Amino acid sequence: MNRQIRFVGLGMLVLFLALFLQLNYLQVVDANKLAHDPRNTRIATRDFSRPRGDILSADGKVLAHSVPSNDIDKLLRTYPAGALFAQIVGYYSFTYGSDGVERQYDGQLSGRSAPIGVNNIGGLFTAQDRSETVTLTIDSRVQFAAATALGNRRGAVVAIVPSTGAILAMWSYPSYDNTPLASHNPKVAAQAWNSYQADALTPMLARAFRERFFPGSTFKLVTASAVYDHDPALATKVYPTLGALPLPNTNHLTLSNFGGETCGGTLPTLLRVSCNSGFAQIGLDLGASNLAAEANAFGFDQRPPLDLPNPAVSNFPPASSFAQDLPGVAKSAIGQQDVSATPLEMALVAAGLANGGVIMRPHVLENIKDSEGQIVQSYQPQPWLTATSAATALTMRGLMIQVVQAGTGTAAQLPGVQVAGKTGTAQTGNNTVHTWFVAFAPADAPQVAVAVLVENQPASNDFTGGQIAAPIAKKVIQAALAAG
């Protein structure tokens, strides 16, 4: 019988050993995954009852702040700036997780990623407040100017400092109030969340950097740059004056100019009046691979290194997709067919041209301070892409000044400040247009680059980028120059 008893012992030992291995798997190997599973609310509970740093705008406005509450979570997150900053700041919700700066800089705000300073031994054993304050590059005055100028029209405004990539304003309408989402009452949070989600105008969608639109004629900046970078001879070619360009390889299809106008001439003229027939032919002359290469150099088809979660990738189709589609090349050269861009991307195009061809990494973080107000980290500007040469950028600046002085963008003129810009009026296919304006100013020493998009305007001569979007850009530039 002893033999069997020893076997029983061995068998039990094997079972307990398997159990021990499983415990190692759960509590060591897989522990991090289980602990951070979004449905495991332990970390959130812990963080909710801990100090959390403020989020401030560049001009010192409090955008997010935790106030003491009388429930188990001890601290309630509030957003004094509400809808004006909701799409940037995001939310920090027990039920819905987090988004925006609250998510991007969660480690700093909660103090989890702060270095443990061991200045003295005692510090190891006391509960230090290690939460950090996050200051943004966004200036509430510029943001407010953008929101006011856009009004209650769906669209987006992005303002950026060309030399650093610092974002001064990033607004889209409609927005939402983020404070209810942080409520400790799950019913309040759910009610707000559900109403935002049910809203057909999608207020939680940050159009400025998470939605793509036809860039329309603003894309001609990229096409024109491509001429100087890839085939400079085309810059002096005189394009015939046409009302519509017959598209190649089609049965009498044409690409007409806006409002049925006729236009033609050399590149500077074509850009100034935003001539579709001329630019479509330039696109055909350049070829798909040159266009695609230039678009990629300007940041299309790459995720912008923005320090906010999930920025959308702007799209220019690969050159190979045009092999059997010459009309597509013509349409793409004027920012239509499958070309799509976020307002952020179009602001970066303008910023790159303003900054001698170099696009800086776009960012909203200015600096991080510890709980005693000492700066522990400042954002160091870094180049993202070299979009074009300094020479091309200089030439383009001249062309863009002409657009504002004597072309489609005259509504953006500012007294005493030279503005360089480009309009866009992109057909959406359902008898409405997206109106655009991208610009930078002052033209000779740019301090701000902007992109303005106003969605779904009626397709008529009174609703063009020059008439609708340019005046908004003008106000934002004014506010940015005043704030700077």
Place this chain on the structure above:
Amino acid sequence: MIQAVRPRRRTELGLIVLVALIVVSAYILASLGRTSEMPANAGPFLGIILGLLLLAHVALRIWAPTADSILLPMAGLLNGLGYVFIARLDHRLAALQATWTILGVGAFVLTLAVVRRARDLERYRYTLAFLGVAFLLLPLVPHIGRNINGARLWVRVGSITFQPGELAKLALAVFFASYLVDKRELQARPTWRVGPLFLPDPKHLGPIVLAWGASLVVLFSENDLGTSFLFFALFIAMLWVATGRGAYLGVGFTLFVAGAGLAYKTFAHARSRIQVWINPWAHAQTAGYQVIQGLYAMGSGGLAGSGLGLGSPTRIPEVATDFIFAAIGEELGLLGTAAIVLAFVIIVGTGLRIALRAEREFDKLLATGLTFTIGLQAFIIMAGVTRLTPLTGITLPFISYGGSSLVANYVLLALLLRISTGS
């Protein structure tokens, strides 16, 4: 023998003091973790623990002075830590568990006093068998049987609820041991040929089929997978230990697979448990919720745990009973769970050593059966909670909240200690 008495009981006494200090420290830490305050009753708490363990210790000095010195302190440690967790999870249950602990220690003392020789139990073989079966079926009696969480395991008399199945396992272990020692013919060579297999004589298969049938009855009528598996495995293991015939293991395994398959096919409860085991995430808000919450707790605990009183184990349903192991995993981490596993390994090892050293076959077999019961029961619930096997609800011996389980395990402990004295 007299010389061996003193050192053993002295070792036990030292371990008991150590256990009491560990448990009281854990109790204080849990209170500090939860409320940042010293528990007001730490002194009386220490007194009660020491008092109960010393009572059991004195009972051993009087009635079983040569008994093993490890088992009682180990049980005290598990019981004490279990109590700390129950008190931290649910104050109302803690008061009840304290009462049951006192009853358990009382039952321990009583068993030692009454059962002076293990072999005396053999005389009551059929009485115990009858009692065991009666206990098993008691929850099915109308008016007193109670359904809790879909399983009909409880009996309610007045305001007291208990699980008679916990006591049944003891009675049946004694019955199995004496029956198997008695029926030597079970050890005969298999002569019954079925195809290429030699199987034991069909008439000797009677008991095994009976045990299988009984466990299936429990399974189907009471909805209790864990207990039914425990009984079946206990019987097969004891049959094999008694005879050394591997064929019984083969038959047992086949019947187990058949039973499990039958349960899976006909029994939504069993099917759901298997599905949750394979992929709990697919049932995260329904049948898999409890398992997933347990996994989250253990994963969040990590290596060293959140610290006593500092985790959030109360999110796990049934955390004080079936899932107390997950709460330990969250607050004491792998260090804590590994310590619990190790404690059970020590108990099983000690129990089997007692079985090896026992001189009479009945003592050997009973010690093996009792040890196997406690070890397998601990494994079933810990493996279920950690998703090593499908989950079947059963108490973690000495740790989980549960009066009948605690009392039964203290009686089991007393019987093992009695066998260890060799009388």
